[in-house]
Amino acid sequence: MRMQMTSQIDAGGNDPIFLMFHGYGNDESEMVRILDAVYAPTRADAAPSAIAAVPSYISFRATYARPYMGGNYWYPDGCGVDERQRECAAVGDAVASLLDASAFAHRRKILIGFSQGGYLSYRLVKAHPTLFDAAILLSPSFMGEEQAALDSPTRFFLAYGAQDRTIPMPDQQTAHQVLERAGHLTYREYSGMAHAICDEEIADIRDFLRAI
Numbered sequence: 001m002r003m004q005m006t007s008q009i010d011a012g013g014n015d016p017i018f019l020m021f022h023g024y025g026n027d028e029s030e031m032v033r034i035l036d037a038v039y040a041p042t043r044a045d046a047a048p049s050a051i052a053a054v055p056s057y058i059s060f061r062a063t064y065a066r067p068y069m070g071g072n073y074w075y076p077d078g079c080g081v082d083e084r085q086r087e088c089a090a091v092g093d094a095v096a097s098l099l100d101a102s103a104f105a106h107r108r109k110i111l112i113g114f115s116q117g118g119y120l121s122y123r124l125v126k127a128h129p130t131l132f133d134a135a136i137l138l139s140p141s142f143m144g145e146e147q148a149a150l151d152s153p154t155r156f157f158l159a160y161g162a163q164d165r166t167i168p169m170p171d172q173q174t175a176h177q178v179l180e181r182a183g184h185l186t187y188r189e190y191s192g193m194a195h196a197i198c199d200e201e202i203a204d205i206r207d208f209l210r211a212i
Contacts, residue, residue, distance in 0.1 A: 001094040004061040006032065009103075010054070016108040016133070016209075018057035019095060019124075021117030023139075025071035028059040031112060034138075035059075037202045038209070056107075058098075062116070063091060074116045081144030088123035096128050110209075111135040115166070115195065122175075125154045134212050136205060139195055141167055142175040150182040157186045157208045159201055161193030 006028050009017065020031035039055050062072035075087040099109065109132045113121035118140025125135050129152035136157045156179045160172050179185045188204050 001063070001090055003063070003094055004028070005058050007058045009056045009058070011103065013056065014107060015056050016110050017104060018055055018110050018112055020057055020059040021074070021113035021120045022062065023115030023117055024073045024077060025066055025069065027072055028061040030114065031059045031117070032057070034114070034197060035112065038205050042206070063087070074120050085123065085144070088120050089127060091120060092124040092127045095124060096131060099131065108133040113140065114138040114197070116141060125152050126150055129154070136208070137175070138197065138201070139164055139167055140175055142171040145178055146174050148178045150178060152182060153184065155184040155212055156182070157205060159188040159190065159204070161196060162189050162191050163194045166195035
């Protein structure tokens, strides 16, 4: 599979590498903006637990271009469970192959995705349960995972807006239940937020990264 991406990597460093996947109708710059916000200087940056000043990342563009409207998607909107899992598996295999390089061997690997990209990140962990140290799932779709069992040491951050009507409530509950059963979940819900990102969420992601 040929994938398009943008990256910023300290080749000689040992800081974590973020693997980032955007939502439906967007592109790879979406996740860069989110990560830049997480790493923006704060008053806490003088503390010993502050995260590094500049992150290393690979932000991927989704595999399908949206006709006429612009943007990209990982799987067709409204497609069946089998199709979306198939599409995620193909991307996951390509990403795992990319990471099978000596440059990444001793670095922590952290997934971060919004909406479709959040679900894709979860499927990567399910297919490669020992490859990723953490996964940050922001408002992920989760249809068809009701009976899923996840056996992985990966630490998860899962977040939704309390006013999110894009992801049906049963799917949100499924995500919470599946990841909670895995035993390594930090869950957050944001009052007044729809299918979006908010300042409080950015701060919580920053705290999550400091703790891992």
